[in-house]
Amino acid sequence: MAPREGTRPSKRHRESAANKHHKKRKSSSRPRPKSASEGDSSRSSHGLSADALAELNRHNDRQSTNARPRGSIPRPKPEGKSKPRKEERKSKRPPRDDYDDRLQDDEYRDKEWRRQRKKKQRIVSGAILEEGRSRHLRGGAGSYDSLEREKDEAYAWPPPAKNKRKRIWIYSGIGLVVVILIIVVAVVVSKKNSGDSKSSSSSSTSSSSSGGIGSIDPNSIPAGTPSYLDPFQWADTTDFNCTYTNQTVGDLPLMGLFSAWDDSAAANPNVPALNQDWGSYASRPARGVNIGGWLSLEPFITPSLFAYDLSAGIIDEYTLCAHLNASCASTLEHHYATFVTEQTFADIADAGLDHVRIPFSYWAVQTYPGDPYLFRTSWRYLLRGIEWARKHGLRVNLDLHALPGSQNGWNHSGRQGPINWLNGTDGDLNAQRSLDVHDRLSKFFAQDRYRNVISHYGLANEPRMTFLSASAVTAWTQQAYKLVRSNGVSDAIVVFGDGFMGLGNWQGKLQGLSGLALDVHQYVIFNTNQIVFNHTTKIKYACDGWTQQTEQSMDTATGFGPTLVAEWSQADTDCATHLTNVGWGNRWTGTYSTGNASTDILTPRCPTTDGRCECGDANADASKWSASYKQFLLMFAEAQMVSFEKGWGWFYWVWDTENAPQWSYKKGLAAGVLPAKAYEKSFDCTGDIPSFSDLPEYY
Structure with a gap:
């Protein structure tokens, strides 16, 4: 039974309280600082005598007077006359409100004190405080000062062991989270650096490939910088390094290029990665496609750019x-930026192709007096296109499609009309200009970064040797070959055009030049006597005639030797708008008017050679083609693939067009008239070929 409030407890009660308090202390995880008397281990652990308790209180009073813990609450001084012991204890304890005001002096202590009070935690200071939990100290001989001193010690810094351990756990948890985050970031950075370090033959690992202009300071671009070096004047900055540099290689700018590259990608599982040897093209032929109409315009590929009155x-x-x-720059750069994107190269690889041929024009390098061409803008897009090809494991055939003076007089040479390359008043000048262009190009593409990705280096697309001196073209080709090799393009196959003079006529010419290959373009629709073949005959001709020609050309006893077909198509008509030049009509319907009676074709040359020859069905959307026509297109395409793989491979003309679905590899894939994967063919020139006898059944 607890003593009544206001009476002094008996010895029995005092000893019971002390014993109870001792047990409580023994179970507590937080030790109480001991007084001098408690530190004597010879004393009984069961309780304290009344004399010992009185001595402890006197000791506490002296300690409070002489020293007060840092941050503790000062001992209140009693006012007025002395009162009896019971009343004196009450007066020494400040009123509740005054006490709270004192705690406001230390916000942290106030918060902790209130929390402790809410939890009804007992503040231990000897047996007399066992029941002192509320506003009154119930029983015992303790003093207010000793209570406050222990509270001060509880809230002083550093905190008691229990709170300290709690904080240690909290801080340790936070530290662990931080360490984990650091490790994750380090792993990500390490993987990125590891990927960069895989860059084949790359000694440069700086620069991110993220591109963009957001972090570029406009003031970092020197005043008067030409547009091709100023990213703030570019129509598109995607995947371009926009950090300004005027550094050049071969007098051609590096602006836009990142310093790191990675040649570890393969176009598909059937071919080696870029940083691995391709091997012999005779045993592993190229399967590629042209990205035509992009950096060298061709009216039939992008007729929207030529939608003007003929006058x-x-x-x-x-x-x-x-x-x-002045608006040529914005018009053409918009075309460069939109007609071909990275998705183009991704789709090419997905189609099972492994090479791309990229036609470009000499004005990507240089322009001359009187040229209206857009200077150098296409150069930057050519370099980005090569990087996109690299990313998707595609090897690149560089094709200089237009040379100074025009090497063939066709619209895709830049200027339709007279041939002034190796011909006419400025023939020699333009021949030298063309060599100067190759001098700069070959120095640039001799860099290590292009050693694995540039597989073919083209000298001149379709030189029209039926109008040019064959010996002059041969001499120029040999001179250009030696220039390119001497400038360091040592691994790429150097390609020269057959000039339309017959494959057999190249036998014995340009021999002894390592890595030189003959480039042949095979079409039936530009030949007046072949366009008239019906579909069955066209397939047979592809299987037999072109196979025979390829094998003849590959044999140095009957032809030049290494031969590849860098252009061909499954198109069986010349109906596409502007295909035969703007406004010239076509052979298919007999409307081909060149302005020269000796080359005009004014009678229909479709298989029936009559009024049933029309272009509506041929130019129709692929969704409208009949099953019979689709069967023909697929067999015709696969027959050519089989034939051209007898040589060093092939490059389809062309990847995409604005319309002209017969010419678009991309549209052909969607229509199912090309194999889903270029290396998987359902027709290999063996077995029966269906008979296509009636023209109306073709479509």
Whole structure:
């Protein structure tokens, strides 16, 4: 039974309280600082005598007077006369409100004190405080000062062991989370650096490939910088390094290129990665496609750029830029930035192709007096296109499609009309200019970064040797070959055009030049006597005639030797808008008017050679083609693939067009008239070929 409040407890009660308090202390995880008397281990652990308790209180009073723990609450001084012991204890304890005001002096202690009070935690200071939990100290001989001193010690810094351990656990947890985050970031950075370090033959590992202009300071671009070096004047900055540099290689700018590259990708599981040897093209032929109409305009590929009245005379890139004048730059760069994207290269690889041929024009390198062409803008897009090809494991055939003076007089050479390359008044000048262009190009592409990705280096697309001196073209080709090799392009196959003079006529010419290959373009629709073949005959011709020609050309006893077909198509008509030049009509319907009676074809050359020859079905959307026509297109394409793989491979003309679905590899895939994977063919020139006898059944 506890003593009544206001009476002094008996010895029995005092000893019972002390014993009870001792047990409580023994179970507590937080030790109480001991007084001098408690520190004597000879004393009984069962309780304290009344004399010992009185001595402890006197000791506490002296300690409070002489020293007060840092941050503790001062001992309140009693006012007025002395009172009896019971009343004196009450007066020494400040009123509740005054006490709370004192705690406001230390916000942290106040918060902790209130928390402790809410939890009804007992503050231990000897047996007399066992029941002192509320506003009154119930029983015992303790003093207010000793209570406050222990509270001060409880809230002083550093905190007691229990709270300290709690904080240690909290801080340790936070530290662990931080360490984990650091490790994760380090792993990500390590993987990125590891990927960069895989860059084949790359001694440069700086620069991110993220591109963009957001972090570039406009003031970092020197005043007067030409547009091709100023990213703030570019129509598109995606995947371009926009950090300004005027550094050049071969007098050609590096602006836009990142310093690191990675040649570890493979186009598909059937071919080696870029940083692995391809092997012999005779045993592993190239399967590629042209990205035509992009950096060298061709009216039938992008007729929207040539949608002018015929009277305006806009028939090629020369006349287009002359007409557009100042707006030529924005018009063409918009085309460069949108007609071909990275997705183009991803789709090419997904189609099972392993090479891309990229036609470009000499004005990517240099322009000359009187040229209206857009200078150098296409150069930057060519370099980005090569990087996208690299990313998707595609090897690149560089094709200089237009040379100074025009090497063939066709619109895709830049200027339709006279051939002034190796011909005419400026023939020799343009021959030298062309060598100068190759001098700069070959120095640039001799860099290590291109050693694995540039597989073919083209000298001149379709030199029209039926109008040019064959010996002059051969001599120029040999001179250009030696220049390119001496400048360091040592691994790429150097490609020269057959010039349309017959494959057999190349036997014995340009021999002894290592890594030189003959480039042949095979079409039936530009030949007046072949376009008239019906579909069955066209397939047989592809299987037999072109196989025979390829094998003849590959044999140095009957032809040049290494031969590849860098252009071909499954198109069986020349109906596509502007295909035969702007406004010239076509052979299929007998409307081919060149302005020269000796080359005009004014009678229909479709298989029936009559009024049933029309272009509506041929130019229709692929979704409207009949099952019979689709069967023909697929067999015709696969027959050519089989034949051209007898040589060093093939490059389909062309990947995509605005319309002209017969010419678009991309549209052909969607229509199911090309194999889903270029290396998987359902027809290999063996077995029966269906008979296509009636023209109406073709479509």
